[in-house]
Amino acid sequence: MVLSxxxxxxRRRSVARxxxxxxxxxxxVPATVAAIFLILPLLALVIRAPWRALPSLLGDPLVGEALRxxxxxxxxxxGLSALFGIPLAWLLARSNGSVATVIRALVTIxxxxxxxxxxxxxxxxxxxxxLLGRPVDELFGIALPFTPLGVIVAETFVAMPFLVxxxxxxxxxxxxxxxxxxxTLGAGPWFAFRRVVVPLLAPALMAGTVLAWARALGEFGATxxxxxxxxxxxxxxxxxxxxxxxxxxDAAVALSLILLLVSIVVLVALRGRWLTGLGGR
Amino acid sequence: MTRWRAIxxxxxxxxxxxxxxxxxxxxxxxAGAPTRGTLTVLAATSVRDSFxxxxxxxxxxxxxxxxxxxxGPSSGLVAQLVAGAPADILATASTxxxxxxxxxxxxxxxTVFARNAMTIVVPGDNPGRVDSLDDLADPxxxxxxxxxxxPCGLAARQVFARAGIAVTPITQERDVAxxxxxxxxxxVDAGIxxxxxxxxxxxxxxxxxxxxxxxxxxDYAIAVARASENPHLAxxxxxxxxxDAAQRVLxxxxxxxxx
Numbered sequence: 001m002v003l004s005x006x007x008x009x010x011r012r013r014s015v016a017r018x019x020x021x022x023x024x025x026x027x028x029v030p031a032t033v034a035a036i037f038l039i040l041p042l043l044a045l046v047i048r049a050p051w052r053a054l055p056s057l058l059g060d061p062l063v064g065e066a067l068r069x070x071x072x073x074x075x076x077x078x079g080l081s082a083l084f085g086i087p088l089a090w091l092l093a094r095s096n097g098s099v100a101t102v103i104r105a106l107v108t109i110x111x112x113x114x115x116x117x118x119x120x121x122x123x124x125x126x127x128x129x130x131l132l133g134r135p136v137d138e139l140f141g142i143a144l145p146f147t148p149l150g151v152i153v154a155e156t157f158v159a160m161p162f163l164v165x166x167x168x169x170x171x172x173x174x175x176x177x178x179x180x181x182x183x184t185l186g187a188g189p190w191f192a193f194r195r196v197v198v199p200l201l202a203p204a205l206m207a208g209t210v211l212a213w214a215r216a217l218g219e220f221g222a223t224x225x226x227x228x229x230x231x232x233x234x235x236x237x238x239x240x241x242x243x244x245x246x247x248x249x250d251a252a253v254a255l256s257l258i259l260l261l262v263s264i265v266v267l268v269a270l271r272g273r274w275l276t277g278l279g280g281r
Numbered sequence: 282m283t284r285w286r287a288i289x290x291x292x293x294x295x296x297x298x299x300x301x302x303x304x305x306x307x308x309x310x311x312a313g314a315p316t317r318g319t320l321t322v323l324a325a326t327s328v329r330d331s332f333x334x335x336x337x338x339x340x341x342x343x344x345x346x347x348x349x350x351x352x353g354p355s356s357g358l359v360a361q362l363v364a365g366a367p368a369d370i371l372a373t374a375s376t377x378x379x380x381x382x383x384x385x386x387x388x389x390x391x392t393v394f395a396r397n398a399m400t401i402v403v404p405g406d407n408p409g410r411v412d413s414l415d416d417l418a419d420p421x422x423x424x425x426x427x428x429x430x431x432p433c434g435l436a437a438r439q440v441f442a443r444a445g446i447a448v449t450p451i452t453q454e455r456d457v458a459x460x461x462x463x464x465x466x467x468x469v470d471a472g473i474x475x476x477x478x479x480x481x482x483x484x485x486x487x488x489x490x491x492x493x494x495x496x497x498x499x500d501y502a503i504a505v506a507r508a509s510e511n512p513h514l515a516x517x518x519x520x521x522x523x524x525d526a527a528q529r530v531l532x533x534x535x536x537x538x539x540x
Binding site: 120123124127128129145146224225228229230231234242243244245246247249 | 354356357360423425428430431450451452453454455459462463466467468
């Protein structure tokens, strides 16, 4: 408690110092290496891109369909991740028992699981013959695989752990004093969560959701394994890119550029609209 | 290529006495062909089990040499080779993919070493009651095929065209393994895969043969990579694949002899 206050004070001071003075070379050198390492491959992709093929690809109805499906599914997956992941992160942040430790480890497994294996796991659970999928199919005639709903399920499965990890970290750094103060003023736990905790952590919640969105947008392995590949139905951009790579690598590069541009536009717009608080607070 | 071959033959004569360095030194440095090293084979996924056995066989016959494989979709392998992947041998699941490698001048003259055909596979309990190609046209029957971007997808389309049936696949998978996964998990009622893959599949999958008249075949081709540092041994490996012993292994796996 005291320690966390001290830490956050120290952090604020160091932030202030860093803003005033130049960063030491011990940080600047690895930072530059990191930036170049991350940016160079993208730059290479942009340089080798067949720009002339771009307009005709954009006009291809299948590409438009894949893009629309990608955005729709990734956004829904990010929304679902936030809706269910934020409460889970909150619970995990407040529990330290061995059960919580095990659950924390288990829910982050999709991070390390090869996505294709994740897809098989999803089939085993929600497929036509799956643990839960079979009774649901028999009772309601609803089968998730090979449907856009299946794409959303696969993307949520892979993306939610990113959100849970990010947001749990933020919940842990939050000073309990705020919620306690709200309680002494008569706020119930749910009210305090909604009106005190969430506004305080809005930037972190948004960052976690955006991270989940980005992960869902690029998702490939679990999607193609669980939801299959059916143009116009379950073929998202990453799937279209993968299969274009088989036929026409230039088209694949162009397609990935389209995906890249769209995600940059969305991220920049979000940053302007929602995440300004991240740096300014 | 002829230059490589000549050096290779001279190398064999010298091989026993020459103290050649490992594979990293090209043969034309004058030291003769190396007597030990690694032969890297890029091969289509569908020959994986056969080639793994044949590789071990080849290693037994060539002490000091080890054969490493990189299995993947044929088009991906060609792309790797064009991008400069260090490899000695390319084996593709279709002659058209091999042709793209020939056009890109990354391999020498290829030869056809096996032929594969397609088959229907259904889950063990056959939920869609499929017993012939015609049943696949039933909209109630869910069918998984490969995407037309990969050879097995083109072959599946050919089969449907020859049989004169219209099939709307519920999913177009990236490779045969993915089709088999969907079938063996019972997520689809039927799939179209290569005969050799159906044979490898777990017991939960039943295959229903496609009549020859409707079937599509694909020829498997092998060629020595132009960038090979051990072209003589690579040549020997390619010839070994044509040998009776190797052909028997391929027959066991379900391949037909080259037509």
